Amino acid sequence: MANRLASATSPYLLQHAQNPVDWWEWGTDAFEEARRREVPILLSVGYAACHWCHVMAHESFEDAATAAYMNEHFVNIKVDREERPDVDAVYMAATTAMTGSGGWPMTVVLDHDGNPFFAGTYFPDTPRHGQPAFTQVLQALAEAWTQRRSEIGDVADNVRRHLAAAPTAPDAAGSSQVDPGAAVEKLSEEFDPMAGGFGGAPKFPPSMVLEFLRRAALAGLESEHARKAAHMLARTAAAMAGGGMYDQVGGGFARYAVDRGWVVPHFEKMLYDNAQLIGLYARLDTGNGDRIARESAEWMIRELGTAEGGFASALDADSEGVEGKFYVWTPAELVEVLGAEDGAWAAETFEVTEAGTFEEGASTLQLRHRPADSERLESVKARLLAAREQRVRPERDDKVVAAWNGLAISSLVDAGLLLEERRYLDAALEAGELLWRLHVVSPDRDARLLRVSRDGVAGAHAGVLEDYGCVAGGFLALVQATGDRVWLERASALLDTALAHFRAEDRGFYDTADDAEALVTRPRDSSDNASPSGTSAMVHALLTAHALTGEGRFRTAAEEALAATSVLMTKVPRFAGWSLAASVTMSDGPLGIVVVGPPGADRDALAAKARRKPGAVVVVTDGARDDIPLLIGRTPVGGRPAAYVCRGFVCDRPVTTPEDLA
Template structure:
């Protein structure tokens, strides 16, 4: 058993601890040994629910002869891409110079100084389908290292230089000088129509119904189509998101027993899924279901998050595997093919219990919004438990965030901009759903930690120290992958703080982040859904609904139990809450009068002078931070 991996905070690394390969985790120690031995480094990147990662492990990394070849000529590093996304992004960018159609496992050969010189993905144990065997690749790289070192060094230098040029170009040029003033609401609506034009008219979602390419939910794009501005100015585009959700929910992409969605489908009609179930996908699709008013779909997704992914420590695990043991053999998807009764007799696929900071932020926010919308107290409590767990285990003593933890043991991996932004946005949503201002205060601290004195945005600590020391890094992309980019996440968090009255400074931060990329986003809306959703919020005057309850009233889930049935004004309180939830707004909250005062004292000026009138529940309908006269009668709360 390899103690370096057995003691890791990644289930993926722990799963490889029994390999005969002398693996190192990501870190300087591995590169120091490579320099001492003057051998190249093989970096193998994957994640615990990756099917082909499992396959390559069984075929190659568990084979003694292959391991002997690897250990003799290389230093081998195993990386969990979910724990070290910056490493994965940097090496994925480098790998694009050597191979098209990249994915995981990602196999990258680098110099002892960390410079990539060759890369690929999965390699079989013997030549197959035009691919050389993994041992043939090892032999060829080792021969080139000993016989043609100058050529390798030249390739490595060229790749490093190309990556540096790409990073330097981010935010520069004409797009870097853009301002949001030039982007109007009609242009954003047109971007939504452009995106809607990519709808699969037969099966829903995005893509060609005749294509053989995998089909993903692309939740970031669906959420953009559900933005208030799009709903109000391009309704024909907005309904594409509702149709996509309905199609996916009725298809094999959704687990009919446990409710969660699988990663993607291999066919355009959403059939033959890739059976891993990811926290990122399901958290965002819970938001899509909530916005679409689909309580049944939301209930299923929330149930999966709470009952399957939530760990005993409170945080949400990263994913559930596609494979499980059935009748003594590994089966991909076999568990999910069974009905509820048959599953009861099976061991379910393993859950990667790694608690990723930003991904938990996505889930916290989604559960908070859904819990408030549907009066589901259990969802709110689950979100609160996760938030408290992340703030306890995924924070350094100096207050900076860490990327992840496992069983309350913190990882050494640095947090990313996405971690800060996604967690801050989730905490703000939780604060609004529960009325507890402390979560919003912590969210403000997280965003402030990413702001430099000269108004720029930078993650505290400067990112991965090994990559920084080697001068290797990935382009700081503003486009989405399967989650909002770091830039979009920070912009969303800043907008959320602006909406709760933290000040125009946060609107300016969001504009500063979004402005250089708006033209690219409008031209490629499928790739920039998260950033476009922020732009849509900035381009329209915000609408905020605040309902204030008498202090004697308990505040329950989003106001559904906000006032006892026999208390004065009970009907008005329940009616105001119901009416408020039925209005499409940028912010909605129900809270006690004393809580509103606490928000105001904490510096969130939206809540200034928000009190009850005549001791009755009172609603404040604010447009662009100017509030109409408060009302106590639900019928007076306009559309």
Template structure:
């Protein structure tokens, strides 16, 4: 009999709808039932693309005996960590405190009010060396609840206090060694010396953390450093020649290491979630929307700034993957592709990566003996078991020609394999990142189809996720409905608004900027409140309303200031406000930015990868916006003017059509003089003499860049 997971947005939850376990979603009803029955909550957290989540589900949650025991002694609650990162963050902190480790599936035992008192990750169906079986764990917890309840309550209290203390300790540590958050002077810009010093410290720390042999940062497992790439781009494009050169080198080395490695699917495009090995040779085969959106954007920008190095190819391949494999009817994008390819009998133990790997024999069968052997050598496929394609470097011209000839045949052969499952829930924030990435890539690569795809995805977010009457943004949708979704987090509001602004910047109508402005205004109302003492600074939360179980478990309700695999919601919202300041020429937006960034000195020196977006915004805060405002003339006049601005229209200059009915404030007072096509070039809060031709515009742009 289906449980309460039927009809949920999350594919992960729906996968468990027919389990013999009476799963409930994380909501008030589940905890009310636990209180009524006076039994613990068993909280299971995972996600659709998680290999060991599938294993534990197959071994334990599909077992009738295990299901019956769970139902009798617990209220079982299932959470998709991608849908509810708020829940995942609090109980991952509890799991790490209790076990000194973490991961997914995450198995946490809670009091009926939500406090954690015991936790683990994967438990096998039978005892293993150093690991009890899942049934043994359940029986031990049930017995302790019945016989040693006061002891468990004390443990739950200690864990909740520790979780709350961790958050306070982080804020205290950041604030104790840092100068106060940057003030915005009358001209709207912080001191250049302060920003230069901050960026130099961050760059030094990043260079010190770089893997000099294999590229990227740190050891194994090695994740793509997606959230720090915009910081390297910003410094590389800056005015300090030495810092710019060092940042450019680090950026190029990092991108080249990833795109020449097994982290990239060389057959069909798209990046995997991370590498199990330091040298990027063995990927964990999940493909996530958020990774590919961020890396598409980085490669498209690199293609504009580093022409001739092949970044355009990688960007196009990544965009192609998104459109071909993650795009859903209606234009939005699914969350991920699974790591596993289950066999016909449902076994998930041996299927991780099976869709993607090759043996030398398989390559020879598809390509013929000579070409197959050459491609196997080129792509690092040794004799023996199936392996990922791993050239280990960016290919030269001859190697690329060999690969280009083989790739379509391998793609056709691979398409006949059983493909991994797709999690088709639509996450608002991740789709906002995809909108931004596709819009930028469309403009920078000269591919209108990508810009159209970005606008269609944005249309889904506006039509399905945004409730204009209630002024609320839903976090998830499924099959065109957001009815079962929670309200979006701050990151959802911020990333959707940022996506809309980038879409406008890439050439879409100004209504998208107006929609971004509306979402940003609501975010300010929903996720901030006056700080202690009622000062002007706002206190920000990642959630508009923090659920009672999370507060009981130790959540402080305060926003997490650190980037993870996606940027911090506060940092993205700060970027949105700064863009609105530039578009509207309204200093009120800029004044809201510093409290969102908070203190950054310690992070810049010790952990810049945790603050890449915030540091990028801090750098942008020191630069005056540039505008090219177009008035009058024909559509062709304006298109030619935008082409003259070139990549700068996306990277560093706002091109504004003053005749658009939703034109932002930067167009105010900049009219078509004498009824003629007129271009106003403005920078550093001053405008040059209006001109009336693209040739004159190009001349002025050369002067601005000089």
């Protein structure tokens, strides 16, 4: 018999709709029920592609005895962290403060006002590795609630005060521009010279830090800093693309590697990772980078594209209940698909051994060195992909998240323009139209974003700051891809809403609107994680909007937000890569480059050179126009295509050759 989650839109919640647990969705009704029954609230937060969420669900939430105890002693709330990042952020901060670490599934117990007094992550069904069984935890909490309520109240008060503490204000001398050389030096201290990336295991793709390093390497830094930035970028990009975290057969990156050397991934594949990495590899301007960008864009369109034109959130790590089973191979399986000769060649090429690199003698595929026989390689990859398609596929979380689709649009625009692939631009346009049509409400007044949709139906949850920043950024990328003013109008509407409803007292940003649902505290975090923070996404969008419109309010807001992030950029650059990338761009503009003239090879050559300038805002047009401010008065020179390089709408003399433009 289904529970309340049967009517949810989230695929993660729907995974729990048949649990014997009497789940509630987050909302006032659940809290009122807890007050009526005089029981605490058990909050369980996860997401559809989370392996350990599945494990805990199978061990505990599908167990009738455990569910009966939960139903008797708690009101149980299930939250999809991707659908409600605000709820997740508040209680992850509490979990980290109370336990020293966090993760999913996240298990938090609350009083009737939403104050947490217990927090943890995964709990096993029986005591293991020093962890108590989940039922033991539940029994201890139920006993404490009935017999030691005053102690619970003290804990809840302490946590509430910790969460409500005002965010650290920026230094009085906070600046929108930090020393990029100093950030490069600090990153080099944490760089792994052997395997690339930063720190030890596990290793996540540092997409935004790599873009900062790319811009820093080309920004005219002192030579040693530029050399270090270029080396860290190249080493990490090559290591990720050659390891098992990259799907050597089908394209696309897994969420992270469990080891230092990028060999074995946690196999879930997320839209937000791939949306960023496609653009990054396309911008590297290398043959290998182009290949990775192209393969991953093809994978994203093929496997994450939705019927409505958007992109689904993720592919699960598991298939047939086993993590990674869809992706790994043994030498015998290679021979079975490819024959003895090609099977042995593939095993050597992809480092598939009898011992294996994963579980039960299976291996992930690695491609550290591309063989000289590229035709044979492509034939082998195609046959392996066709064979793999016959396996049981991982489940897909097919909800469309606004922010991540904004990232996908931006990267598809970059890949489409730089790789000259029109299909990628068409896919970006289709996703943009879906977001505007389905996710934006009251577009003619106070344009508000909805966070998710599924099967062409928008969910009820309000967008958060990252949605506004990333979607506006995607729309501004479409301005540059099409020259169509409508995307500038749409992006400006979203930026105006964000400036009106998300600004903080120090001129930075909160992550939720001023009229959003009130939680225990109003979340605010400027640090980048696996995807850009709302603040850094907003900064990039504001700078691009300023370059296109010349409106000083956009640049001022970007400068103030970066100033509020200056301490983060200086002290922990690993978690401020996107803000640092914006800071580097701001020091030189950002440049607005208009390429104007009749279509043809000469204009294409100028446009290609312009688009290789890191952080530049580039628009290509046939002739002078007055509908986009940057284009006003820009005309060809002597009938020939010309490029205008502008900083704050002050332009250098137009040039007509790629050499002069460079």
